[in-house]
Amino acid sequence: MAILTKEEAKKIIDKVLAYSKADEMSVGLTGRRTGNIRYARNTVSTSGESTDLSLAVTAVYGKRSGTSTINEFDDASLEKTVRRAEEIARLAPENPEYMPMLGPQTYLESNTFSQSTADINPDYRAKAAFDSIDPCSKKNLVAAGYLEDTTGFFAIGNSKGLFGYNKSTSVDFSITVRTADGLGSGYAIKDYNDVSKLNTKSATEVAMQKAMASVNAQALEPGKYTVILEPAASVDLLQNMMRSIDARNADEGRSFMSKKGGGTRLGEKLFDERVNIYSDPTNQEVPNSGFSGDGRPQEKINWIENGVVKNLYYSRFWADKKGVKAVPPPNGFLMQGGTQSLADLIKGTEKGILVTRFWYIRAVDPQTLLYTGLTRDGTFYIEKGQIKFPVKNFRFNESPVIMLNNLEALGAPVRVSGNMVPPMKIRDFTFSSLSDAV
Amino acid sequence: MKRRDFIQLSGMGFGAMMLPNIPIIGNSVSQEALLDGGIDVALKKRLADAALNAAKAKGATYTDIRIGRYLNQFVVTREDKVQNIVNTESYGVGVRVIANGCWGFAAVVDAKTEADTAKAAEEAVAIAKANSKLLKEPVQLAPQKGFGEVSWKAPIKKNAFEVPIKEKVDLLLSVNDAALKNGANYVNSVLFMVNEQKYFASTDGSYIDQDIHRIWPIAAVTAIDPKTGKFETRQALSAPVGMGYEYLQVNPSDKVTGITTRYNKGYDMLEDVTAAAQQAKAKLTAKSVEAGKYDLILDPSHLWLTIHESVGHPLELDRVLGYEANFAGTSFATLDKWQSKNFNYGSKQVNLFADKTQVGSLGAVGWDDEGVQTKRWDLVKDGTLVNYQAIRDQAHIIGEKESHGCCYADSWSSVQFQRMANVSLAPGKTPLSVEEMIKDVKKGIYIIGDGSFSIDQQRYNFQFGGQLFYEIKDGKIEGMLKDVAYQSNTQEFWNSCTQICDERDYRLGGSFFDGKGQPSQSSAVSHGSSTTRFNGVNVINTARKI
Numbered sequence A: 001m002a003i004l005t006k007e008e009a010k011k012i013i014d015k016v017l018a019y020s021k022a023d024e025m026s027v028g029l030t031g032r033r034t035g036n037i038r039y040a041r042n043t044v045s046t047s048g049e050s051t052d053l054s055l056a057v058t059a060v061y062g063k064r065s066g067t068s069t070i071n072e073f074d075d076a077s078l079e080k081t082v083r084r085a086e087e088i089a090r091l092a093p094e095n096p097e098y099m100p101m102l103g104p105q106t107y108l109e110s111n112t113f114s115q116s117t118a119d120i121n122p123d124y125r126a127k128a129a130f131d132s133i134d135p136c137s138k139k140n141l142v143a144a145g146y147l148e149d150t151t152g153f154f155a156i157g158n159s160k161g162l163f164g165y166n167k168s169t170s171v172d173f174s175i176t177v178r179t180a181d182g183l184g185s186g187y188a189i190k191d192y193n194d195v196s197k198l199n200t201k202s203a204t205e206v207a208m209q210k211a212m213a214s215v216n217a218q219a220l221e222p223g224k225y226t227v228i229l230e231p232a233a234s235v236d237l238l239q240n241m242m243r244s245i246d247a248r249n250a251d252e253g254r255s256f257m258s259k260k261g262g263g264t265r266l267g268e269k270l271f272d273e274r275v276n277i278y279s280d281p282t283n284q285e286v287p288n289s290g291f292s293g294d295g296r297p298q299e300k301i302n303w304i305e306n307g308v309v310k311n312l313y314y315s316r317f318w319a320d321k322k323g324v325k326a327v328p329p330p331n332g333f334l335m336q337g338g339t340q341s342l343a344d345l346i347k348g349t350e351k352g353i354l355v356t357r358f359w360y361i362r363a364v365d366p367q368t369l370l371y372t373g374l375t376r377d378g379t380f381y382i383e384k385g386q387i388k389f390p391v392k393n394f395r396f397n398e399s400p401v402i403m404l405n406n407l408e409a410l411g412a413p414v415r416v417s418g419n420m421v422p423p424m425k426i427r428d429f430t431f432s433s434l435s436d437a438v
Numbered sequence B: 001m002k003r004r005d006f007i008q009l010s011g012m013g014f015g016a017m018m019l020p021n022i023p024i025i026g027n028s029v030s031q032e033a034l035l036d037g038g039i040d041v042a043l044k045k046r047l048a049d050a051a052l053n054a055a056k057a058k059g060a061t062y063t064d065i066r067i068g069r070y071l072n073q074f075v076v077t078r079e080d081k082v083q084n085i086v087n088t089e090s091y092g093v094g095v096r097v098i099a100n101g102c103w104g105f106a107a108v109v110d111a112k113t114e115a116d117t118a119k120a121a122e123e124a125v126a127i128a129k130a131n132s133k134l135l136k137e138p139v140q141l142a143p144q145k146g147f148g149e150v151s152w153k154a155p156i157k158k159n160a161f162e163v164p165i166k167e168k169v170d171l172l173l174s175v176n177d178a179a180l181k182n183g184a185n186y187v188n189s190v191l192f193m194v195n196e197q198k199y200f201a202s203t204d205g206s207y208i209d210q211d212i213h214r215i216w217p218i219a220a221v222t223a224i225d226p227k228t229g230k231f232e233t234r235q236a237l238s239a240p241v242g243m244g245y246e247y248l249q250v251n252p253s254d255k256v257t258g259i260t261t262r263y264n265k266g267y268d269m270l271e272d273v274t275a276a277a278q279q280a281k282a283k284l285t286a287k288s289v290e291a292g293k294y295d296l297i298l299d300p301s302h303l304w305l306t307i308h309e310s311v312g313h314p315l316e317l318d319r320v321l322g323y324e325a326n327f328a329g330t331s332f333a334t335l336d337k338w339q340s341k342n343f344n345y346g347s348k349q350v351n352l353f354a355d356k357t358q359v360g361s362l363g364a365v366g367w368d369d370e371g372v373q374t375k376r377w378d379l380v381k382d383g384t385l386v387n388y389q390a391i392r393d394q395a396h397i398i399g400e401k402e403s404h405g406c407c408y409a410d411s412w413s414s415v416q417f418q419r420m421a422n423v424s425l426a427p428g429k430t431p432l433s434v435e436e437m438i439k440d441v442k443k444g445i446y447i448i449g450d451g452s453f454s455i456d457q458q459r460y461n462f463q464f465g466g467q468l469f470y471e472i473k474d475g476k477i478e479g480m481l482k483d484v485a486y487q488s489n490t491q492e493f494w495n496s497c498t499q500i501c502d503e504r505d506y507r508l509g510g511s512f513f514d515g516k517g518q519p520s521q522s523s524a525v526s527h528g529s530s531t532t533r534f535n536g537v538n539v540i541n542t543a544r545k546i
Helices: A006-018 A075-091 A122-138 A200-213 A231-242 A247-251 A316-322 A342-347 B041-057 B114-134 B165-181 B269-284 B300-312 B317-321 B335-339 B434-439 B490-495
Strands: A024-040 A043-061 A064-070 A141-158 A163-179 A185-192 A223-229 A277-279 A301-305 A351-365 A370-383 A386-390 A394-398 A407-410 A414-416 A419-421 A424-434 B006-008 B023-025 B062-078 B081-099 B102-109 B148-153 B186-202 B206-225 B230-235 B292-298 B352-355 B376-381 B422-425 B443-448 B453-455 B461-464 B468-473 B476-482 B484-489 B497-500 B507-516 B521-529 B532-541
Touching: A006 A024, A006 A043, A006 A075, A006 A141, A006 A163, A024 A122, A043 A075, A043 A122, A043 B102, A043 B114, A064 A075, A122 A141, A122 A163, A122 A200, A122 B114, A141 A200, A163 A200, A185 A200, A185 A231, A185 A351, A185 A370, A185 A414, A200 A370, A223 A231, A223 A342, A231 A351, A231 A370, A231 A414, A231 A419, A247 A316, A342 A386, A351 A394, A351 B453, A370 B453, A394 B461, A424 B461, B041 B062, B041 B081, B041 B114, B041 B186, B041 B206, B062 B114, B062 B165, B081 B114, B081 B165, B102 B114, B165 B186, B165 B206, B165 B269, B186 B269, B206 B269, B230 B269, B269 B476, B292 B300, B292 B434, B300 B422, B300 B443, B300 B453, B300 B461, B300 B490, B300 B507, B300 B521, B422 B507, B443 B484, B484 B490, B490 B497
Parallel strands: A223 A351, B148 B206, B292 B443, B422 B521
Antiparallel strands: A024 A043, A024 A141, A043 A064, A141 A163, A163 A185, A223 A424, A277 A301, A351 A370, A370 A386, A370 A394, A394 A424, A407 A424, A414 A419, B006 B023, B062 B081, B062 B186, B081 B102, B186 B206, B206 B230, B292 B532, B352 B376, B352 B422, B443 B468, B453 B461, B461 B484, B468 B476, B484 B532, B497 B532, B507 B521
16 A cells, blocks of 8 residues: 555655645655664564555645645645645745756666565564574574565656656665673675575574684784774765765855865865765666755766766756756665775785774864774774774774875775675774773 | 654755754744643543553553653744744654563644544554564563643743744844844855644653743854955854844853853843954954863863763763663773772762753753653762663663653654763852963863764763864963864863852853654753863864865
């Protein structure tokens, strides 16, 4: 019921648009079924499932707009929602930055839906949790994990003839395994569109190994170290950087992309030449919707090519003002890498630190994209190509811009949080203090 | 954001303000709907009884129901433009039961009939029975007496939803105008208002009707030096509070004067944002801090966040026990430290307490979300760890016979669990003003306003920034500093506390967005303190070149 077909969604949107008396009207229709299971201390703590179908109508008079939403779909309710949006619009102040709605668009097709994920039921979730808890219990380890699956669709349409529909599925799994004495901790994270690729047991085994191997960590002096960042460690810093390449902030002089004396650093080489980051909604590993929430097409965009910033993203208003194409922010990104595995990167390292993940990352200075945060759940000292011993967690103060200039090597990218990220070897990564946390 | 019902307010310039992207749960409604009182309390009781009876008939040994109506209003501006005005409403019912010794929960949107609530109750029992197959230990619920039919209303003077939109827009645009005239290149300002109408009933015999109000005026200004390409920001020194619109109608007695004006029970937005513009500009030419050890003088507008992260979170019992291990983390403040009765959390001056009754605070309610009357209790007494924050199914673990009353759910559709109470630092017992405190500092930094914050998953190592930093040399404020952050370890930091100003300086700070749980829930919480001195804290310089 919550997941409508393209035809069913179009029928409702067309009906809503037919009620419109406004200058312009747009309709967003979204449906979703989401379920989860959470466990800690080797037992399930909560689990649930919910479904939702909701419609949002935006009416526009001149530069005044109003939005109204509803969860009921009979004709009277739909018409009432249209009238309410119109009423709110008439009373709203003018938005000088309002942009007229887009006409019909062509969108790339993307394979974001998987029937196997849509078929997930409570039994599957319980089994997935059991497969993760059971091996931990048997080894006197303590599991805490979370699995969430979503099946949903999003459809948009407007009075100028635009229509888009996308159906998608996703599953996210994370597991923290701790030793019973609390002296060791390990972690693994997986996300897919297609749940048949997920194996909670094998992900848990990685976390178990890290938990057992991280007991009795030794303290190293804080300072600058060569690090190997697993994709789960670097992804948040990269994501934060990708969210900061907004053209307007750069033009206004309040971004790391702003240029001294005015203008932006678009076209400048800001990173090591091996840094290549792009987005592509049709990528098979990380497929995404072919359109953004405001109806703009999502296409393949090169953001950073051979270390040079090639594109910034724009609001439609700002692009119009600047006379450029209104490239929307991407839904995810792909960073190119090499062919080496994580094990190969470790093997080729004389001295360094392997980082499983970072935690509590917060911006310190938006001017330089300086972030702080800590290592967590498996930090190890590498010497002569081998992991020698676990080390105590560090706090870092580092900018992804500096980090991507200090690149030593890239491994083969893997999917993490909807992006493709390679394991990276970075020199002179700044650890500023030690933490006793396990 | 994958939870249902979220309307993401994007493109509002929040990223530039370093504020969280604000997710709102609910349907967009008209301004008038925010003033409609919702369904009648007699009907709520009938809906509740239908659920309690249905669950019992299916074998539940305990049931509670929350009928919730959650209203929000946002007014969002930048410079001379209104970017967005959003009104939202979310109404529904959540039923929680114990069956076969196990919790079960089900929620239903727009439930307005007894059949709706009975169905949710039956679903909750079915879920409890299904989950009980994996159960290790049955739930032990601390006993709780019923209160009959009672109600609680936040003691507000002016419902913010009654204030016309135009008045709010005019205020924000005048604030923005003042910022631009005083040196700001850009300014964003927001009014964020909340009303939670919550009805709770349980098989203990309570029927509790509560009306909770919150308001948060937010602003951030940016000043740019085009020659150097550098920019600086200064955010408002306002606090989110459990008050009505009277928070914005300030009396002179609400102001704390000094190197910059700070605010207590009333906030002068125009005055503060005017100062913010001047100070953001001054920061551009301020001296970059020299890294090293400094005595820190921390204003309550800053210290609330350090209390939140280094005291509030580690003393949540679910974290101590490992229930948050996969997300927020665990805690250094383990049960053995508490049991020893001599764990030295801080110096002798340090008294930290939890309180769900403090007037004007974000956490103040009459009863929590499992029908427990709220109270105040000690967490750290004369420097020693004495207690945690615990709810009904945890009280037995720390040998207590009743819950502390700090159970909360952020929506009718979320299951309630242990959340942070207002956790505050008690003021000093001997009279001491900020000026007297600064007079004795040889090499120090006075920090006002909260900034960047980060702490590890067991709450040992932290790093905090701020909004305004002033250098203190030989008892005198010398001038403004920038690029300041301090790092410490929780126990070391609280043991370096040497002086706390008296109750005249006691003020609240806080946040609407304390996050915990999977799926994540938000909770609003306040933290009070007076200006406090910490000796010999490690300060780093955060300036970099890219």
